[in-house]
Amino acid sequence: MVFPQLIPFASSSSSILQNPSRLNPNKFPYPFNSNPKLLFHPVVRCHLLFRRRRKPVSLRCSASSFSEKHHTNSPKSDDLVELPLFPLPLVLFPGAILPLQIFEFRYRIMMHTLLQTDLRFGVIYTDAVSGTADVGCVGEVVKHERLVDDRFFLICKGQERFRVVNIVRTKPYLVAQVTWLEDKPSANGEEDLDGLANEVETYMKDVIRLSNRLGGKPEKEVGDLRRNLFPTPFSFFVGSTFEGAPREQQALLELVDTAARLKREKETLRNTLNYLSAASAVKDVFPSS
Structure with a gap:
């Protein structure tokens, strides 16, 4: 049986470039998936259309990447700084691990510059x-x-979010002025963020359980997915697991309200769970389908 993609909210991403054709996604190096668990738990492996990529041979990294570190000593949101940009057909979240291979000439130039800076x-x-x-x-x-041959293998970790304000230059690689983006207190100050995070975790566990069942894997207790994370970094972790739906991930990344992000993730997981429940019922009636 073929598993469905996530069933997300309808969303659209904004564009700052008037001529996006200058940035050809086919020209950009694609990330390596050195370990599916780095990007997602069994939800992605069993439930999303997961692209297979070659592995970097000599680099390894840990899956325990969603710490609170990126939320401390963050730059001020009104700072305006220049930042080299790497357009990719994927979304990186704070705390997530991203393996990359750099092979195109302009991005090799960028790497030489970065190795001498920060x-x-x-x-x-x-x-x-x-x-x-x-x-x-x-x-x-x-x-x-x-x-x-001057290619690079990289392991990167997501840090602060940013919003592009101005494009400084496009050659030899893209550089922009950006401001930092941080979550703001919810409009409803009475939101129970811990409660929302726990609900999202419960839905994730149910999706994993049903995905395993539909995939013919033994049903077993799903472990702790939240790992003592506070609601905001946990919401980023959950968003990073929706790897097969990059536009939905982009919408989640752009939200500046933790409660709104968790609610949207809960709705996406609930819709997915409903689909999987229906598929499981069909499989029970028609085991050979």
Whole structure:
């Protein structure tokens, strides 16, 4: 049986570039998936259309990446700084791990510059339909390997979110002025963020359980998905698991209200769970389908 994609809210990404065709997604290096667990728990492996990619041979990193570190000593939201941008057909969230191979000439130039500065660049979502978004996430190089042919293998970790204000230049690579983006207190100050986060975790566990059942895997207790994370970083972790729905991920990244993000994720997971429940019922009636 073929598993469905997530069933998200309808969403659209904004575009800051008037001519997105200048940024050809087919030209950009695609990320390596060094370990599916780094990007998602069994929900992605069993439930989303998961692209297979080659693995970086000599780099390894830990899946325990969603710490509180990126929420401390963050730049002020009104700071205006220049940041090299790396448009990719994916969405990076704060705290997430992103393996990359750098092979195109202009991005090799960017890497040589970064290695002499602070090893930080902006990852921003782009596709042929919606163009290039104006909200992205800083990727910090935590491990790298330079090969003899001047290619690079990188392990990056998501840090602060940013919003593009002005394009400074497009050659040899994209550089923009950005401001930092942080979550603001909910309009309804009475929101129970911990309660919302717990509900989202429960839906995730149910989706994993049903996905395993439909995939013919043994049903077993799903472990702790939240791992003591506070609601905001947990909401970013959940968003990072929706790897097969990048436009939905972009909409989640752009939200500046933790409660709104958790509610949207809960609705997406609930819709997905309803679909899986129906598919499971059909399988019970027609086991050979």
